[in-house]
Amino acid sequence: MTLMQEMSARALRLGIPISVQLDLTYRCNERCVHCYLDHDDHGEMTTAEIKDLLGQLADSGVFFLVLSGGEIMMRRDFFEILEHARALMFSVKLKTNAVMIRASDAERMRALSVDSVQISVYSHRAEVHDAITKLPGSLKRSLDGARLLRSHGVKVVFANVLMRGNAEDYRGVQALAAELGAQFTLDPTITPMMDGDRSVLALNIDSTALQAVFRDATLVGEVDEFCAPPAGPMDEKDAFDSLPCSAAHNACYVSPYGDVYPCVQFPLPSGNVRRQKFEDIWRNSAQLNEVRTITLGDLQGCSECVHGGSCSRCPGLAYTEGNMRGPSTQDCEKSFARTGVASVNLLSRRSASPNLVQIAF
C-alpha cells in the first residue's frame, strides 16, 4: 500500500473529507457539446464566501482541493481565491481549458505551487477539437496555454474525453501530450447533465470503439490482465465490508452556489454551505449518511454479478439512472466491452426487451 493509499484509508476510517472538488463557476468561454452543466450564473458564491468556505474545508481536514468549473479563469477573483487556498496549505489541482492563460498567469500558478493543471484536449486536429468546444481557435489557444505552463515548470495533464466525434483521435492527443511533456488521461464516459438530462449520452462512443480503447496497451497496460474474464461475485463478507467508492466517505463536491454533493458525478443535493457550516453538512447530512450506508453487498443486481469487485460501477451514475443502490448501465457496458461477459443487469435488460416482431394482418 502506498503512503497515499494509507492516508486515504486513514481519512476513510476517521471520516475526514480528504479530497474536495470546488467548482468556482459554471460560466465558460467554451460550449462543449457533451458538457453536463448549464453556463448561466445562478448566484455564485462571492469571494468572501469562498474564502470562508476554504477556511472551513481546511478545518475539516481537506488536503486535496480541486478547483474547477466552468472555466475557472472566468472569475476575476480566481488568483485571489487560489492564493488564499495555497495560504491554507491545500494541495491544489486546477482544471481549465487554458484558453485564457497568459505568461503572467502561468508564472503566478508556478509561484503558488499548484500541484498540477488539467487541460481538456479533445483532439490533435483543430477542426475536431473546435467543433466539440464550439470555440473557433480553441485548440491552438489551449495548447499555447499548456506550453506556457510547461515552460514555467508547471505540471500539466491533458484530459481527453472520448465521444463519437473524436473517438479516433486519442493517439494524436497522446502524442501532443508527450511532445509537450504533459501527462495524459482518457475518459471514455459521457455523463448525464446535472439537471438529469440524459440526451448527451447519445455522444458516447459505441461498443466497438470502447473495445478498441480497452485493448490498447498504451492506455491499459497489460491487455490480457485488464480484459481478463471476471472473477465472479465477491465473497459475501468482503462485499458487505467493501465500499463502492470514495464519494461521501472521504470526498465530496461543492458547486459554485454552495451546494454540497457526494461527488461531481453524483447529483444528490446534500446541503448548502450558505445555510449550514460545511462540517455540519459533512457529518450530519441525511443524504451523505444514506450514501455511506451503501456497501457492495447490498447492491441490487450487482452483488451477485460475475463482475463483482472488478466492476467500475459508479454510484453517482447509478443514482442518475434512478437508484443509487442499483447498477450503472454505462459501467456494465464497460465491463462487457472489457471482458465480453455480460453483467447481470445487461442480461436482465435483454430478457426484458425481446425483439419486437411486427405482425401484419
Place this chain on the structure above:
Amino acid sequence: MLSRLYIAHASDIAARMLGGEMMIMSPRDSTLFTLNETASAIWQAADGATPLEEIVERHICAAFDVEPDAALRDARDLVEQLASHGVLLISEAPIP
C-alpha cells in the same frame, strides 16, 4: 555547544493534520510525508522565530516523557531530514 537553529515551513508545500499526524506534500515531485505525533508537534511550532531548543522544551519535553538532550538530538535529525527534502527551512538566524 551546538548553534541555535530556527525552523520554518517551506512556502510551497501542502500540509494538513490527519488524525494526529501531519501530512506534507512536497511540490518538487509530489512526494508525500507523514510525521508522527512528536514530529508533528515540532512541525506545528516551526514559526521561524522560536529556536528549536525552545520548541523541544515547550512542546516535546513538557508533553512527552523524554530526556531533553536526546529529544533535541532527535529533533535536529528530524529537521535536517525534512530540510533535505525541501519541506522545511532551517537557519542559524530567525527566518522572517
